[in-house]
Amino acid sequence: MxxxxxxxxxxxxxxxxxxxxxxxxxxxxxxxxxxxxxxxxxxxxxxxxxxxxxxxxxxxxxxxxxxxxxxxxxxxxxxxxxxxxxxxxxxxxxxxxxxxxxxxxxxxxxxEEGGDFSAPGDVPHGEIRERWYHAKTTGEWRRIFVYTPPGYDPDRSGRYPVLYLQHGRGENERGWSRQGRVSLIMDNLIADAKAKPMLIVMEHGYGHISGESAHWDYGQDLAVFTEVMLNDLIPMIDATYRTIPDREHRALAGLSMGGGQALEIGLGHLDAFAYIGTFSAGGFEGGPDDLRKMNNGVMADADAFNRRVHLLWLGVGTAEPPDLLSGVRQLHKVLGQAGINSIYYESPGTAHEWLTWRRCLHEFAPLLFAIR
Amino acid sequence: MxxxxxxxxxxxxxxxxxxxxxxxxxxxxxxxxxxxxxxxxxxxxxxxxxxxxxxxxxxxxxxxxxxxxxxxxxxxxxxxxxxxxxxxxxxxxxxxxxxxxxxxxxxxxxxEEGGDFSAPGDVPHGEIRERWYHAKTTGEWRRIFVYTPPGYDPDRSGRYPVLYLQHGRGENERGWSRQGRVSLIMDNLIADAKAKPMLIVMEHGYGHISGESAHWDYGQDLAVFTEVMLNDLIPMIDATYRTIPDREHRALAGLSMGGGQALEIGLGHLDAFAYIGTFSAGGFEGGPDDLRKMNNGVMADADAFNRRVHLLWLGVGTAEPPDLLSGVRQLHKVLGQAGINSIYYESPGTAHEWLTWRRCLHEFAPLLFAIR
The missing domain is CATH 2.60.40.10 (Immunoglobulins)
Incomplete structure (x- = not known):
């Protein structure tokens, strides 16, 4: 290419x-x-x-x-x-x-006319780094890709916030760097001073235990992946890269299945993440009372939640399946009714596809790590 | 995977x-x-x-x-x-x-029984970094992959020698990191203190000029790629990574077509490279006198050549096409007759395939940058 x-x-x-x-x-x-x-x-x-x-x-x-x-x-x-x-x-x-x-x-x-935000510009370029690490949770060598921003190498004392960014079901850890053009989008945003320099970690996102049957169960898979992320991945990243290793400088986002992971893992572990983003996921049918009961009642006290979570971001394409589109709109509406701050973005004309997610990243990344 | x-x-x-x-x-x-x-x-x-x-x-x-x-x-x-x-x-x-x-x-x-040299071991792991750079020679954004050894990031003052490593025809810049398992081979060698920590740069290797007809001509392609390597790639690498930017700390090798490139570009530019390796390439039919006339007579004075070139390395698989196998054997023999030092390796039982080239790298890399 x-x-x-x-x-x-x-x-x-x-x-x-x-x-x-x-x-x-x-x-x-x-x-x-x-x-x-x-x-x-x-x-x-x-x-x-x-x-x-x-x-x-x-x-x-x-x-x-x-x-x-x-x-x-x-x-x-x-x-x-x-x-x-x-x-x-x-x-x-x-x-x-x-x-x-x-x-x-x-x-x-x-x-795309006007799609230069994801094309290689004459700007400083970061890197996509491929790395193997051993996850004790699953007994596997797992592969990750890490975006490091321009300046990461020469600026040898700087430390950086980290966005953990997940792909969708059926895709893998290479999705964001190829289909998603994550490095080009971030290079351009950073060159324009629209986003802070940050590391972006893209993981395999599946929780299969080595040697176990390959039958796929979303709940079990999510539970295992949650352990991988919290106990294997994040400690390895913080030990290997020049991160700022606290929740105030750690974000979690993803698309489709990865958006569901971001909501579940993020809301369940606010000690680890202060910024959460979901792209084409998070459809919701209930009302404010249902919301307050979700995820062990993490949103029951709206003021406390708003102080703790600096960004809850929802994005979706207007040409997505109607149930998903209306579900994400409903989630945004109900969050508002419950007094929970959130930012909502609709990608004009796009379906459940990568242009939606490139645009989501392009809107979401500038809002990250703005509040310290 | x-x-x-x-x-x-x-x-x-x-x-x-x-x-x-x-x-x-x-x-x-x-x-x-x-x-x-x-x-x-x-x-x-x-x-x-x-x-x-x-x-x-x-x-x-x-x-x-x-x-x-x-x-x-x-x-x-x-x-x-x-x-x-x-x-x-x-x-x-x-x-x-x-x-x-x-x-x-x-x-x-x-x-492969005994193939652990290219399997992920419980050792420190380096990275494969993907980067875009603009080549003025061709007017293109070109993609490279760079292996950085374990310790490259934490050791913020260390500087490293560089091996430029090329794929074969029909392959691309991803070949060595996927089919070739370059990072796993090097991680294991470095952990065993069998190879010096080094950077390895893998480039696209083709010399098509943007906008020109796609008709492929080896000579023209090589001429353009030579310019890309010397005028665009090497200066960018030396400006971007912590290299030791001199010929004594720069090697060039490749497989098949890439081995031909290594010989032609390397022998033609000894001001840039002091180590040259060719894997499954470099078949030769002449005698010592023919050798002395090649590449503008660079090997005419064997003693001068031996002082200047610290390693000329030839590798080939014993199951390769007979013409290629005998041609590489002949080159090694004639180099000796002409008084030129070279190291020759045969991979037992392997054809024109990646196991030959993984083994070649595994034999070749330990010999690099040993002489300063």
Whole structure:
């Protein structure tokens, strides 16, 4: 994945531009100016080829066995997609892959007008660091990615607050650094002095115990992951990086399943976190009285909660499934009725997808660590 | 990709163990104790499924549309593979993907007896850092990965030598950190005091100029990449990391195409590099006189060359294509005849594959920066 700073296409090139998510040298998929996508694959012996983007598109075969499909106009941002080769869902060999749906999946980036907030700018760049650590809770070597801001290395005495940032179900610890463009978003915000320099830790987020059956149970998984985060991850991070190791300088956020984790773990452990963010999660159906009973009554005393929690942030896309959208709106409304401070953001036009979450991060990060 | 430190399988589990390269929760492919592999995919509507590992294996369909193939015993180490769904080469959805053959490709790790040198040990762990930088030569934002050894952060005054380490053709800057396990190999070597702590920089390695036609020409590509390395990459690394920015503390190595780059760029720029390594590359057919004329006669004065180049290292697998194996042997022999010091290593039983290159790194790295 390379970002060209200039490009010039000869007149006899096919229409549109190869997607930036293509593997190097792949001419297809191409994005047209009206944001339709042209997919193409060579498959002389296949009986049917479809491309599944926002919906399935049946491809047409030419005499040489190349199959082509042109989609409807797409919303900007990052979208997962795949091919169906005689009904077998597989990646498009022309695309980079991105971990989603529990497997490596093709993806396409549709350029966004005004989307420069997540493009590489001529600004100081931080790093994404990959690190293995041993979690006693699960008996596993687990992999994390850590964003360190520009200046982290040269400023050898500075200490930094930490945001723990979780992906969604079916994704993994690489999601935020690839699909989410976390480093580019933060580099740009920090260069504009809109966000404080901070570390961002992205963990695997699943709580499977090594050697146990792989049957997945959300509650059990969350319980194990909570132990991993509190007893293994945070102590290791505070011992390894130049953090400010207290709750006033520690935030927890996530998208979808990760947003649920942020709410549950965050509200359950306010001794560890003072900032909580949930992106496309936290749908709620009850009223203020229900809220006051939740999470062991942590929100029963609104004033005490507001003094303790410096930010409770909710974000959602306006094109998300109606139940989720209305549930998050309801949570924000009921929080207000219960006297609990929260910030609410709606991403215009976006669904349960990465552009929602990139925008959420872009809105959320500037509010972090502002209150000491 | 997680490394379990313990595992326990119930008696009714299928034979063998899921490969460590599987996506989380995937039961297939499985590796049997005799190193055969069982592949399985669900594809009710496909007409033919093959798995291409060391050779194509035609899968057999059961009544439910699951296709299964069992391979011959495989050599240990990492191997690329793919599926053929009605003759269309695609990834196995059950596998993580690894960039090779110019695209994302499935891969399988066959455990190696005695292969602990590349497994995560209970030792201090370094990091792999992902960073974007702007190369004026090509007008692109390029991505690199940098290994920093354990202690790089806490030891805030220490400065480190740098190994520039290149992948092969069709692979990219992620190859060494994923398929090559560079961080695990180095962590283990450094913990055993067998290698000096060093930075390792892994670059994209291609020299395409942004906006120009994608037609690939090795000579032109090498010329552009040479400029990128000398004028963009090395100055950026020396300005960004705590390096010792001189030739005595800078090495260049690579595998296959990257080994060719290491020889050409290294021998052509001895003002920049004092250590050169080539893995599965550098085949040679001439005699000592031919050698003395190569690379502008840099080896014409053997004594001067030996004083200037502290290490010229050649490695190759004994199961590589015969022309390559004999060519590397010939280069080592002719170097000796010409009075040029070199170290030669053969990896027993391995082909043009990542186990050769992991072993090469494991042999090569301890010899680096020993002479000051």
């Amino acid at each position: 390379f970002f060209a700073t200039s490009s010039a296409w000869a007149k006899d090139d096919p229409p549109g531009t190869p997607a930036s998510t293509n593997v190097s040298g792949a001419d297809y998929p191409r994005v047209l100016p009206d944001r339709r996508v042209i997919f193409r694959v060579s498959a002389p012996d296949a009986h049917e080829i479809q491309f599944k983007l926002d919906k399935p598109y049946v491809a047409v075969r030419d005499a040489n066995g190349a199959w082509t499909a042109t989609t409807d106009p797409q919303f900007p941002g990052f979208h997962y997609y795949w091919m169906l080769v005689d009904n077998v869902p597989v990646n498009d060999p022309a695309s980079e892959t991105f971990f989603g749906y529990g497997r490596e999946t093709s993806g396409i980036e549709i350029p | 997680f490394f379990a430190t313990s595992s326990a399988w119930a008696k009714d589990d299928p034979p063998g163990t899921p490969a460590s390269t599987n996506v989380s929760g995937a039961d297939y492919p499985r590796v049997l104790p005799d190193r055969r592999v069982i592949f399985r995919v669900s594809a009710p509507d496909a007409h033919e499924i093959q798995f291409k590992l060391d050779k194509p294996y035609v899968a057999v369909r059961d009544a439910n549309g699951a296709w299964t193939a069992t391979t011959d015993p495989q050599f240990p180490g990492f191997h690329y593979y793919w599926m053929l769904v009605d003759n269309v080469p695609v990834n196995d959805p059950a596998s993580e993907t690894f960039f090779g053959y110019g695209r994302e490709t499935s891969g399988i790790e066959i455990p």
